[in-house]
Amino acid sequence: MNGSQLPPLLPPSASTVSGELDLLFAYITAISVFFAVGIAVALAVLAVLYRRKPGDGPPPQIHGSTALELVWTVIPLLIVMSFFVWGTDLFFRMRTPPIEPLEIFVVGKQWMWKIQHQEGPREINELHIPVGQPIKLTMTSEDVIHSFSVPAFRVKQDVLPGRYTTMWFEATKTGTFHLFCTEYCGTEHAGMGGSIIVMEPNEYQVWLGGGGAGESLTDAGERLFGQLGCATCHGDQAGARGPSLTGVYNSEVSLAGGGSVTADESYLRESILEPATNIVAGYDAIMPTYRGQISEEGVLQLVAYIRSLGDPAAAGATGAAAAGEAGQ
């Protein structure tokens, strides 16, 4: 309870986009207030000025005015187009992460957020991040649709089962901020929230190390890769039953049915869980599905491991050769 003190009417503004979003909101509000008040005042003035008085005859019957119609069609149109242009420009900037963000992985499930940091620490319903650094979240759901919402950052993204969605933000203030699930997800929907804890970068490093985390995401993926025996088929030797995974991440993969696909996180995830959907050209559809055998977190670990095997730009000759081989 806040007692006698009234709570603030604006949420904290704590990300690189929140200031501009508030400004855009204020711009739309200024124009809306102008029109709403203008219409209310016009209504009141007209109602008083032209109220029926004793002795009034029938008022003049006015059919309309095309000029006026044009004016009040074109002016609102121009105004809403200005909303559209600014809103779209900001939206695209809000969606396009800067290069080399800090990547964190999120799995939503009824009714909690499970978060994995690259370096290993995991947390539930809390996300610790450093201030002043772009953060990119790669997210998926184990069951229904959720939505990852941080009002203080003015960002929100639905989290879907069966695919990855991403979002990014950069905090400008340290502190603790609300995290909500904003897509209705069942009984405890209102409880599926927590906190974003923004720390100074050095404190964040201490936190990362102090969690007793041990194994990094990539290491966990490598361990799982070994446990599941993936290397039996996906070895780097020629004539293996499955395509080599070295340098496959972010490469263009030719498909058996024709066409090609970029081997991004979503494609790698699909190839683990629905291997028969998009077969790499030159290979048989012999891989069994791992659906039900690996959790979404396990899949994220595997994907992180496969990513660590290098991408074609960085991988050099071996990776390029492997990618070329897979493409035949």
Add this chain to the structure above:
Amino acid sequence: MSEQAAPRRRNRGRYEGDVPREHYLNVAYGLKSWLLTVDHKRIAILYLLSITGFFAIGGLFAAIIRMELMTPTGDLMSSEVYNRVFTLHGVVMVFFFLIPSIPAVFGNFFLPMMIGAKDLAFPRINLASWYIYTIGGIFTLAAIIAGGVDTGWTFYTPYSSTYSNSAVALTAIGVFINGFSSIFTGLNFIVSIHKMRAPGLTWMRLPLFVWAHYAASIIMILGTPVVAIAIFLIAVERLLGVGIFDPALGGDPILYQHLFWFYSHPAVYIMILPSMGVMSEVIACFSRKRIFGYAFIAASSLAIAVVGFLVWGHHMFVSGQSAYVSMVFSVLSMLVAVPSAVKVFNWLATLWRGSISFETPMLYAFGFLGLFTVGGLTGLYLGTLATDVHLHDSYFIVAHFHYIMVGGAVMGYLAAVHFWWPKMTGRMYSEFWGRLSAGLLFIGFNLTFFPQFLLGYMGMPRRYHFYPDEWQVLNVLSTAGASILGIAYLIPIIYLVYSLRYGPIAGPNPWHATGLEWTTASPPPQHNFETTPTVTEEPYDYSKAIENVAITPGAGPESPPSPAAPRS
């Protein structure tokens, strides 16, 4: 008591001559005469009673929601119950009150009369539509008894199709069935407007109420099948395990959202267009003016109906759909705002140099203008991509669509009730209580929903059973407003029912309005007109209206008999 009763008797005496000996209400008696009627007016009354019942149920759920949200802790009921309460509030209000409301009651009753017809084109289909509505309603009520449904009125998959442990299939079937009543109504209206207009009633002489219903009917016919399919597919996936929407079964949950909003966004225009039609009738009548920019208002209704089909993706800006797709939906959403603005400006211009009086229907119309303007303007925040990201699924959305659906559609519905009540029943209601409840409604509504805009911007998500402490003050304000709103809904029920027996006789045209429905007796005879009317003028020609009349019956010197009143 006797002093108060005296003028009432006097009034009754004065208007006695205008009561037709036989009208649609007394032409036959007994339950069978109602349940088997094919008279569009009686079917309208059946709808009026049913939707009032559903409105009461939906309103009760709303009251429970507001009571729970008075405190941040969720202490009144469990989350299971709360989720069922807000779902049923939405399902009942949207599918069983708002969508049928004005079309099924006032469209049914007055559209044939406004075009000078004896009935709609397909009277039996019209009756069937009420039965279908009732059967759909029974399924939904059965779902409530069977433990309720907790998916939200949007039935998002895969929660609704796989995960929810509630009576989803029963409710879905109820909504599916109900859709056909809407299709039947739309079909009937379109055919009637095309084929049954009275001699001389050209398209550009149609009342704007008719134009609005024409536009809404297009949406009913083209949109409703799509939502019916979407909801049917949920039942198929749920009951038979066919993978359509659940990715675990190989489906796509976003596909459902496209199908659902393809209808459910235009459905907003099914709710608001008829209400806009009512505005044109009421504002012209009580300012004694021809409507300003007739052709532009008519065309804007059609523009809304057409462009309204192309904006559904603005409900999905954060769903994971492509940013470029979102961009297209954003610009189209901006376009659809313009015809609504054009209408508001034309209504204001109609008041200019008019002779304005402030009877109850006009007060509701003023309320509509104010609230619909706020609802429309706040929609712009949501069509704008960047601001929508922050506001999506927050209380800002809740406030916005209540300003449209209650501030717009319900205000229009109540304006229609008060405008046409004398025609439907032959009686006047208490003007004092009418004005009082219109004022209370306006105040209560704003107090309920304005704080929700603020809550939404602060980030309070919708469909939350409990919330952080710092938002309690605004929630308490909202609940206080809701209790005023509740009272404002109850008062009309009392004085309207009272008027049925004790209200002054209305006469054929108590407001001295133009329009064919006012040229016949109140209540109208079974076949509406003694002889088929011929139309020679444009609508809303108030130039010949009676000079300086005090149009509240009982207050004026003498009710002049309408020239076209039936001679009986």
